[in-house]
Amino acid sequence: MSAIVAGTAAPAPSAARRPRGGLWRAILHNRKAMLGAVLLALFCLLAAFPHLFVPWLHGDPRTIGDLPLQHPSAKHWLGTTGLGQDVYAELVYSTRESLVIAVVAGLGATILSVVIGVSAAYLGGVADDVLSMFTDVFLVLPTFPLIIVLATYAGKGNLTVIIIVLILTGWAYGARQMRAQALSLRNRDFLESARVRGERRSYIIVVEVLPTMISLIVANFLGAALYSVLTAAGLQFLGLGDPNSLSWGTMLYWAQNQGALVNGLPAWALSPGLAVALLGVSFALLNYAFDEISNPALRPVRRRRAKSAHS
Known part of the structure; x- marks a missing residue:
């Protein structure tokens, strides 16, 4: 996840209340953001309406054919599996579960990051010490081995368990960023004014602090979704998911188990891997683009270079 330097000056409160069209105009003028948005929109379309892209199966991608392990052809664009199922159809229908995992786990990790990071910075004192120590513990844990252990013993094959495990192991880095940014805002004049007015802490955090951190929150969500x-x-792929589910990781699992590469069917093994990579690229491009959009130091430099190049 690309980081936003904690020392960067926080935007003025008025910047958080700029018209929404300003953000969309910034995205439209950023090539990385546009490419990432187009890729993500394509995956959302595949997830929402998979039957439109595979109309001949009538909504049943698990249809078993009589031609197992077939090479790509006009009838089966990416070949067939060991059971004669169409690889292209499985690839399209697997988009939904993979995208749901990314969005739900990314959103859950982001919410946890915001709650813990911002609360630690604003409350300070003992609360900050306890929450920061809690965050540091999760930061130093070996993530992937912990994920394997939790996914194995908490409920192998359960999608809900996998999502919860991803949330629990993916929030700490974002919380550290949130705390650093919130610390730079804690003593700003507009927050002091809210305290003088007698506003509740919850109101100050939600209404005054969080709107100034929208770009960082979005960047953290995109990074968590990528993760x-x-x-x-x-x-x-390691077999810790539901082997009967439709997802790109499960496709990779069965392609490896049934020897896709040994049988000369690289499309079966490579297509889900490419889909995972492209979805990851879409989140990464949007993440980098939001860094550029939210960091005022990057935009003038780019404009000056463009002007000097034309001159």
């Missing part, structure tokens, strides 16, 4: 989709695919 979730890659880690979930790795878990499913």
